[in-house]
Amino acid sequence: MSAASQPVEFGFQLLGTDGAARRGRVTTAHGTIETPAFMPVGTAATVKAMRPESVAETGAEILLGNTYHLMLRPGAERVAALGGLHKFMNWPKPILTDSGGFQVMSLAGLRKIEEKGVTFRSHIDGSVHFLSPERSVEIQHLLDSNITMVLDECTPHPATHEQALSSMELSMRWAQRSKDGFKKRPGYGLFGIVQGSVYPDLRKRSAEALASIGFDGYAVGGLAVGEGQEIMFRVLEETVPHLPADRPHYLMGVGKPADIVGAVQRGIDMFDCVLPTRSGRTAQAFTARGTVNLRNARHQDDPRPLEEGCPCPACTSCSRAYLHHLVRSEEILGLMLLTWHNLAYYQRLMAGLRAAIEAGSLEDFVAGFHETQAGGDIPALG
Structure with missing residues (x-):
């Protein structure tokens, strides 16, 4: 096999720093992502009101898709049978998929959270579904996502320390199960998600627990849920130093331009948000x-x-x-x-x-x- 045909390994290269801010490059099977990077949201296999070629023309190198929406419609097995999400939506570049946890917590009706996973009713037709860490990872594998996210419980805000602790510990157990269920392939990665609400001790424990499990990247979840920019920046300052420096750092669901600039100053490499597309509409x-x-x-x-x-x-x-x-x-x-x-x-x-x-x-x-x-x-x- 020639060197040119060797499979591409998933990886992160740190190219430079300025204070806590980082300039890097993520390598995947479907191309590279220069960081800091913003990922347009293509929830249901489309960035609303945009052709995929037009999205690429803006300079975007990676899109975000969503497990919850795609498992309900058109179905992960159907997307896999049609060649995977890249082919299905005509986007040959990298794709990251949200685990579906946030949407289950915020959109689904009559949800029941247990140790084994979450049972919920579809917001589309009321049908009953079950999402476990293993099933979430399996769906993302079927979609052919380059970056798979672990299933976590998005801790509601505000939450007491006791509530945040219980939620975070459940997410860490689910993170281990997600890692165990992930099928590693060249050019594909799995990210863990730090939880712990606004409590520094819980964020530190969560980051250290994920680092001990070992992931290809680390996301900070449970922010931009109403806590305000000042608290969000404080949580990042208390959390990012505990994330492995040789892996990408992803702040989920953020945000406004000033939020992104401030988060980059605090060591975040990757972002996604519906704000630019929703505001355009x-x-x-x-x-x-x-x-x-x-x-x-x-x-x-x-x-x-x-x-x-x-x-x-x-x-x-x-x-x-x-x-x-x-x-x-x-x-x-x-x-x-x-x-x-x-x-x-x-x-x-x-x-x-x-x-x-x-x-x-x-x-x-x-x-x-x-x-x-x-x-x-x-x-x-x-």
């Missing part, structure tokens, strides 16, 4: 100058682009006036263009963070980011 655009609401009448006669210098079609081909018209007319093209813009903005932000870490100028980059955001949108015409 509600006429909210993210820009270097902050958030712009295209529903506002101030844009109706404005011939200028949404954001000067942005290479996305919303900015290179359309005026603010036209985007405003599309939004007010409830035309599908409007939400498509704003979704594209938001994903492009997020990818430009990540590229800027990577370049700043490489240059050792992250502090200046962050100061400039906050200054520009605080300055607000360009003045209205007239």
Whole structure:
């Protein structure tokens, strides 16, 4: 076998640091991911309002899919029979799949959590399903996910120390079972998830327990659930130092641009969030100058682009006036263009963070980011 045809091993290379911030590269069977990285959310095997080719054009190198939604519809076995998720959704690049735990806790009806797993009713048709750590890993294997997440219990917020302890310990037992059930293949990895709510001692115990089991990457879960940015940053400062430095660090479900910038400063490498796509569908655009609401009448006669210098079609081909018209007319093209813009903005932000870490100028980059955001949108015409 030639060297060129050797299977690619899953791995993480740390290319540089600036303070606690890290510049790295994740290698998978379906390509590499430059970190810090943002993963657009393709919950049901699609990034809403975007063609997969368009998502790639924004600079995205990895997408997130969801076990809960895909197991219910169209079914993991069906996706496997059709060639796996990459082929099914026409996305040849890497894919990470959420374990389904968060959706079971937040969307499913009449759920019952036991040591063996979770029994729940589908939010689609009320049918009864059972999800265990082993079944979650099996589903993700059938989907052909490059990064599989362990099944965990997403601890509700707020939670007492006793509640958070019990929940975290259950998640750690499930993490071991997920590891035992994972079928290791070249170019595919399994991530553990740190829990423990807002309690430093529990976060430390959880991180150390996962490190002793041994995973290809480590996620911080149970944040961005209403605790606020200040507490989230504190928890990261108390948690990330206990994660293995030679593995990627993933903050689940985050977030706003300022959340991402602050988390990168605290040692996080990977992010996902529905915010850029969901906001695009509600006429909210993210820009270097902050958030712009295209529903506002101030844009109706404005011939200028949404954001000067942005290479996305919303900015290179359309005026603010036209985007405003599309939004007010409830035309599908409007939400498509704003979704594209938001994903492009997020990818430009990540590229800027990577370049700043490489240059050792992250502090200046962050100061400039906050200054520009605080300055607000360009003045209205007239």
